[in-house]
Amino acid sequence: xxxxxxxxxxxxxxxxxxxxxxxxxxxxxxxxxxxxxxxxxxxxxxxxxxxxxxxxxxxxxxxxxxxxxxxxxxxxxxxxxxxxxxxxxxxxxxxxxxxxxxxxxxxxxxxxxxxxxxxxxxxxxxxxxxxxxxxxxxxxxxxxxxxxxxxxxxxxxxxxxxxxxxxxxxxxxxxxxxxxxxxxxxxxxxxxxxxxxxxxxxxxxxxxxxxxxxxxxxxxxxxxxxxxxxxxxxxxxxxxxxxxxxxxxxxxxxxxxxxxxxxxxxxxxxxxxxxxxxxxxxxxxxxxxxxxxxxxxxxxxxxxxxxxxxxxxxxxxxxxxxxxxxxxxxxxxxxxxx
Numbered sequence: 001x002x003x004x005x006x007x008x009x010x011x012x013x014x015x016x017x018x019x020x021x022x023x024x025x026x027x028x029x030x031x032x033x034x035x036x037x038x039x040x041x042x043x044x045x046x047x048x049x050x051x052x053x054x055x056x057x058x059x060x061x062x063x064x065x066x067x068x069x070x071x072x073x074x075x076x077x078x079x080x081x082x083x084x085x086x087x088x089x090x091x092x093x094x095x096x097x098x099x100x101x102x103x104x105x106x107x108x109x110x111x112x113x114x115x116x117x118x119x120x121x122x123x124x125x126x127x128x129x130x131x132x133x134x135x136x137x138x139x140x141x142x143x144x145x146x147x148x149x150x151x152x153x154x155x156x157x158x159x160x161x162x163x164x165x166x167x168x169x170x171x172x173x174x175x176x177x178x179x180x181x182x183x184x185x186x187x188x189x190x191x192x193x194x195x196x197x198x199x200x201x202x203x204x205x206x207x208x209x210x211x212x213x214x215x216x217x218x219x220x221x222x223x224x225x226x227x228x229x230x231x232x233x234x235x236x237x238x239x240x241x242x243x244x245x246x247x248x249x250x251x252x253x254x255x256x257x258x259x260x261x262x263x264x265x266x267x268x269x270x271x272x273x274x275x276x277x278x279x280x281x282x283x284x285x286x287x288x289x290x291x292x293x294x295x296x297x298x299x300x301x302x303x304x305x306x307x308x309x310x311x312x313x314x315x316x317x318x319x320x321x322x323x324x325x326x327x328x329x330x331x332x333x334x335x336x337x338x
Contacts, residue, residue, distance in 0.1 A: 006049060007077060010055070012035065021314070023063025026046055081274075083322055088326075109307060109327060113324065120232065120310040122232050124305040126305045131156070134151045144163065146214065153335075172207055266294045272296030275293070276292070293309050293315075297332045
């Protein structure tokens with residue numbers, strides 16, 4: 001374990017390097033930070049930090065820069081994330097409050113995160129495997145044509161047209177709507193097939209074909225929408241950090257195009273806590289020079305998806321973590337109220 005003083009030196013190196021983009025020397029550290037020790041002691045501490053792999057000397061520069069291991073310790077020992085100011089919080093709320101539907105919420109969240117952090121923002125759509133049915137609406141469009149509207153607790157709305165095998169009256173439709181909602185409203189998608197299995201049995205023989213057609217369309221919709229989706233924004237922000245990537249930003253851009261890679265990196269939605277993956281902790285080679293900060297969002301204290309940012313390892317971790325957490329909290333509130 002590092003002594004508190006060496007940890008203080010490491011923190012100062014990370015802060016200075018993130019702020020100046022220049023390798024940090026012992027003289028600059030003692031001038032800029034109240035470390036309470038002589039430059040010679042700071043030099044000894046830096047030598048020890050380098051020996052243990054927390055900092056490194058790039059080429060012939062006299063200064064040092066943090067390694068992935070150094071950033072990891074810095075993040076693990078963070079006393080707290082940087083809180084958003086009152087105007088920042090108001091701006092987040094005002095920007096997200098104007099959203100009209102789930103697609104708009106996700107699009108606005110991506111833009112907002114990219115602006116706040118000046119990194120690449122990634123927002124996962126709420127996963128339907130963890131969603132519940134809010135309501136199923138059935139509308140008669142013609143004697144033998146029905147529209148099914150599925151509304152989820154996360155604000156997702158799915159519409160499907162159903163051609164019925166025989167005409168189906170308004171009274172029968174109202175009866176089906178009521179019975180269907182009494183079984184599935186407020187229940188998880190994964191429970192629905194079992195809950196509606198015997199529903200056709202309660203209807204007249206001539207109506208059972210239509211009831212079965214409605215149910216099979218509903219179940220198809222639940223399965224179809226299980227596919228995970230992401231929205232990405234702010235990719236152009238990477239060009240501001242071109243010198244932070246060893247050779248080129250191309251591998252990073254290629255990795256960002258692979259949604260499967262990003263979904264894996266965001267991590268399991270079941271873990272709603274803040275996750276920070278630094279450099280080589282990212283299994284995908286193209287993202288070895290990046291850090292990914294992500295957190296779960298959802299309503300009622302349960303995460304239904306993740307959002308986060310991708311940027312160079314030289315990032316303002318306390319500020320980025322604060323922004324990601326604040327935005328996730330507001331998105332969760334919007335979903336709860338929608």
